[in-house]
Amino acid sequence: MTIPAPARRPATGPAWVTFVGVALMLIAAVAAGFAVRAFIGVLPSGVLALDGSSGGDVVAAIDAGAQGTATLEPGSYTMWLAAAGSDAALTGPVQVTGPDGRTLELRDPSTSSQVTMGDTHAVASSTFTVTTAGRYVVSVPAGVPSTARVLIVPAGSEPDFVTGLLGTVGGAFLSVGLALVGAGMVVGGGIWWWVRRHPKPRPVV
CATH class of the missing domain: 2.60.120 (Jelly Rolls)
Structure with a gap:
């Protein structure tokens, strides 16, 4: 019985998943920045x-x-x-x-x-x-x-205050949600990439 070297499959899918995850995390960071600015605008500084x-x-x-x-x-x-x-x-x-x-x-x-x-x-x-x-x-x-x-x-x-408050809350929820989804995609893409690069050898009789 010989065991041939496993064929490597293209990593296009994992690469795209990882790339999109990183992009979502960057967008989450931007949303967090807007939330902080909105919060500072509400404060009586x-x-x-x-x-x-x-x-x-x-x-x-x-x-x-x-x-x-x-x-x-x-x-x-x-x-x-x-x-x-x-x-x-x-x-x-x-x-x-x-x-x-x-x-x-x-x-x-x-x-x-x-x-x-x-x-x-x-x-x-x-x-x-x-x-x-x-x-x-x-x-x-x-x-x-x-x-x-x-x-x-x-x-x-009053409209400015309400807008700032909504911007703070909305930006916080958006940044947290995008960060969680992005982190999940990065981890999932990394695992998928590793599995693609290290397939199990198939025995041949």
Whole structure:
């Protein structure tokens, strides 16, 4: 009985499976990058600087127990209560008075938002809408701790927030799904390739 050398079969199929798997994993990495960018876009990154001071998006900062002014353009704004620690509170409501002497209506934020930088913690406390550009007077009651301050930041639109949130969740699911499928195809293609390259010899009588 002689055992001939096994005939090698072409590895086109395994090569394509492996190639597609690698491509899917690369696409998964890109989707993960978009998900991270969408997540960062949702975060209130301009409220506090790294050292806990007012961030780049803050248009006015008023200490607790003081009165300040802010030149505002038409649009929506969010008030953030910032202080060292996470238990800051004011003894009463903040009052915003427009150029015409009218007091603006303050509303609760549509979403719960907070950010911490160093020892400083900021919480979105209220929102208001400006219809007329001008100089607004902001009266802040005393706070606990006494070093608390109110930060006024232009509010992002609700559609932008929803889009960013959906982009984060969708991108995360897409990247994980593609990565799992791609990894499975790479492993399967590698096994298939090895089997093609090392076929069992067929005995001949």
